[in-house]
Amino acid sequence: MTVLILLAKIFIMIGFLMTMAVLLTWVERKQSALMQDRIGANRADIFGFRMLGLFHPLADAIKLLTKEDFIPPSGDRFLHTLAPWIAFTTALAAFAVIPFGPPVHLFGREITLQVADPPIGILFVFVITGLSIYGVVLAGWASGNRYGLLGALRGAAQTISYEVSMGLSVIGLLMVFGSLSPAAISEAQGGLLFGVFPRWGILVQPIGFLIFFTAAIAETKRIPFDLPEGESEIIGFFVEYSGMKFGMMWLGEFVEIVVMSGLIAVLFFGGWQVPYLTPAGFLFPGGGSIALPEGIVLGLQIGAFLGKVVFFCWFQMLVRWTLPRFRYDQLMRLGWKVLLPLSLLNILVTGMVLLTWGA
């Protein structure tokens, strides 16, 4: 039974991630079009139905699956095939510890709405996102292409630089909530700050959020940090990829966006918490309250989590279509000279505040 529940949860999680990733390829086109006063992809049709271009992901999939899968003769066959799998699976795996909602009691069992809840959940995320760099480096190396290798080097340097700040930026948060488990952090954000504001991570750790968000965009390798890829100008690590292997790299990037959105929601925006919503219903600080049945509360909470994830996917797209790309030295300067000292300072200040006023 436990195994069945676990399998069901894995199935739902992968289904959710893949659906989101596929939809995001459409959102990316449509949103950028809206932002630039264009219409965007709307030509793929089935029997004349265009559905606002929603068939384009389907057309993409067909195109990628039927294209020639080319491995350069100077490349390494095995590693060249392995790299997209690493990039893709590590992107998927990081979502395993992110809770969709509070634990549910069903048929006398307590079911947590996440695939796994290790006590070191946040660490697990960092380990997995750290591993994802192997996909980039191997792809660049196994291509047997100098430009690919240079792209992979840029990718490696960028990931190392920003992973440090990313890890350090959440330490302050972990100190405040006193846990490494995403479920516990989500749970802890249900409290109130000064009895009025929801005790969300963004309010207790605004600087931490800024650093984390910046590093998260760098992790997903998107503009303004898309130096490893830079498809059209500086040529990235997947130049020599074609067909579905390229598709996996590409889809993995969108999965990473969803994962990062989920992580931001869990760490800084209360996860599945709705402000002032307790298991019994709404309880406002002014004294008003609305009693709600358990099912509706659960629905609201899961809905809130999904809404937050969708919002941050949207916001990352907004950032991607607004900012220009950093130059390489600017990237390094921002990472090592701004974000790293700032995150260290953040830890220091958080520690002092916690010591003075207590948790």
Place this chain on the structure above:
Amino acid sequence: MKKDRISQKRLNFPERLYLAEILRGLWITGKHFFRNFLMHIGRALGVVKKRRGAVTIQYPEECRPIPAGYRARHRLLRREDGSPKCVACMMCPTICPANCIHIRAAESPDPTIEKYPVEFRINLDRCVMCGFCVEACPVDAIRMDTGVVEMSASDREEFVTVLDFLLDSKPAKNPV
């Protein structure tokens, strides 16, 4: 000698922090997003009619309006009795810089008219759409007012328009 230099504004402190400037940029693009988003929804519901959410003209379905006087594909005019207005005076092939007009003249059965074209071919493949033929014509027999700008063919021969085709071409309906 004074050197030309690209003037570069020194950024002040808040600008060098990037954050406010990034938010300003996000505000601009976000504004476009929401305005166009609402406009598209409004158009789909029929609330917004005049303004549109995008500047895109969806080409094969909608075309840009063709202004009056725009030099499009040629046509030849007829007299009231239906015979070609052209008198085969050879003005247009003479002035044509692309040498794309070919006329074969014959004696006209009408005693008041000297000649008429037996053959009148314009090779659109060569035509540069300069409109000199229209200006050179002494009898206003050729015009470029059909409004047809989409000329495509899979064969070079198809670009050669013949007399009957030119005579049967209609002027554009409502030039702007």
